[in-house]
């Protein structure tokens with residue numbers, strides 16, 4: 700008892716507090732923060748998780764792997780053509796085997812990295828929803844599961860930003876990462892949502908999708924969007940249910956907000972959408 704009290708007093712001394720603060724705060728890279736989160740939160744010990752950023756289009760690419768499996772199978776969600784080499788280098792450094800390159804939807808603001816990834820790693824399978832109408836090796840539908848080792852992502856249809864948008868959600872069982880993780884694409888952004896005025900978009904449909912497929916998940920479910928323009932990295936279902944300035948409104952108010960955004964014509968749409976409909980392969984010599 701006395702020993703514990705002394706130890707507790709010792710740890711409360713400023714030099715020890717400074718030490719523990721510096722360990723947590725000085726390394727500021729996102730990779731460090733993610734690894735702290737992965738090891739200290741209740742994330743499954745099987746899961747290796749990295750959130751990667753492409754700054755021109757403010758796109759997040761997510762790397763998930765089952766590192767308990769001998770092959771360390773991995774997948775990428777929403778890779779970008781410009782950062783394919785970075786992603787593949789990281790995958791090689793970590794000793795992972797990339798199985799799937801997945802898209803949440805046909806992006807209008809950047810060219811997907813899936814086509815380029817396949818030219819550099821031919822065994823990789825591209826994945827997109829059947830409803831997208833785009834080209835890929837694997838077409839997923841609501842309720843499908845995409846597995847890597849013992850981990851899996853469930854496919855939920857969340858149209859409205861585009862007609863073929865899906866959200867990939869980690870499994871609910873106890874052996875899957877807890878809290879659950881939802882990769883929402885552009886359906887839910889942190890304190891926002893994707894526009895609904897192009898690509899078969901519908902504000903009515905987006906509202907229904909989000910409220911029925913994402914906001915019904917447990918409140919501690921982590922929301923990882925496809926983009927962020929303000930520096931946010933992650934949110935939760937509970938946080939967005941309470942604070943999302945658009946999606947907390949009633950449906951008619953939401954529709955009115957979405958129809959009055961007065962956004963500029965997406966500058967990459969005429970290049971990105973045709974390329975992404977063919978898995979990003981359009982301008983690659985091997986596809987000609």
Ligand SMILES: [Fe+2]
Nearest residue numbers: 806807885893
């Ligand atoms: Fe999008």
